[in-house]
Amino acid sequence: MNIGIVCYPTFGGSGVLATELGKALADKGHGVHFITYQQPVRLTGFSANVFFHEVRVPTYPLFDFPPYETALASTMVDVVKNNHVDLLHVHYAIPHASAAYMAQQILKTEGIQTPFITTLHGTDITLVGKDKTYAPVVTFSINQSDAITAVSDNLRQETLTHFAIEKDISVIHNFVDIHRFNKKPIDAFKKAISPNNEKIILHASNFRKVKRIADVIYTFNKIRTEIPSKLLLVGDGPERPMAEELCRELGICDDARFVGKQQDMEEIYAIADLFLLPSEYESFGLSALEAMAAGAPVIATNTGGLPEILTDGKDGFMSSVGDVEHMSRNAKRLLSNPILHAQFKKAAREKAESFDMSRIVPRYEELYEQVVKK
């Protein structure tokens, strides 16, 4: 099958998931055409079955806001016509689903039937999509999709609660390549971060408000009073200056290290003793799953789809949003007890195995078969 994948090319979870899905499909022999404004960050290495089509948005003095959605729809039309694309799979509703609908209508006028599938990832529903400015278009384009998927039961429910959706939404959870995330820690790297064998506490995100980065830092500040530890912060985004300032105020700059956006996440997860994800909301929490695949227990909030991955008290701990006292207490309990920590590490890895790509990717393939046959 030839599949057009539309996604954000950045480090965000939806782009990462879409890229990993495309690579997995290409490995299984499908032709995969990525359509976006930049090469997706996780699209590295060469595969004969992978194609990248850049969406160019010509500027013009009249445009205060260059019309990306129009350029995207036109590029979709071009890619479908010239590459015998069987279906379009768009990740993140805004503006990808409405652009796909537009492309579909244009193609129809030329006698080409191209179904499109919309995968809802989270903030396209829970934050941005709900905004009155976008909601009518989001609702319409989701309803026009030939199939809709959501990355967790929770996100499916959120979508049905906040939008008038007339079609079924299938839940297909995020997945992970458990082989890729099963790396042995690189000693030199571990030593660079924790020279005296301090515990390594990891957080990775796009540093947006929803991630509650301040809670990461407050939790760590409480942990370090009892457990010699280092905080490793991976990623970048609008909350980073605030986070750096907070570390300065608390006087913990020597123990908290900001390393920015990173490619080889499997090497980083491998040295982590614990992963912190105190988000306000996570539709799923792909970073938590990747950490678990690397054998890092997770301390997270009991929000959104996180309870669908984590089992409280077995492979991680869950707390109410903002309860840094509870999060730090659980972290200290885990990090001060090597036997308990080892049990959690094993359980985290086992849990991640149930989300391995070998189990989840075929679900997308089945869906593709269904919509193409319709």
Ligand code: GMT
């Ligand atoms: O985590 C982010 O803020 C990025 C965001 C995105 O859309 O790029 O991630 C969302 O999609 C991921 C992949 O499906 C999920 O694992 C994340 O939980 C979800 N983020 C939120 O719901 C905040």
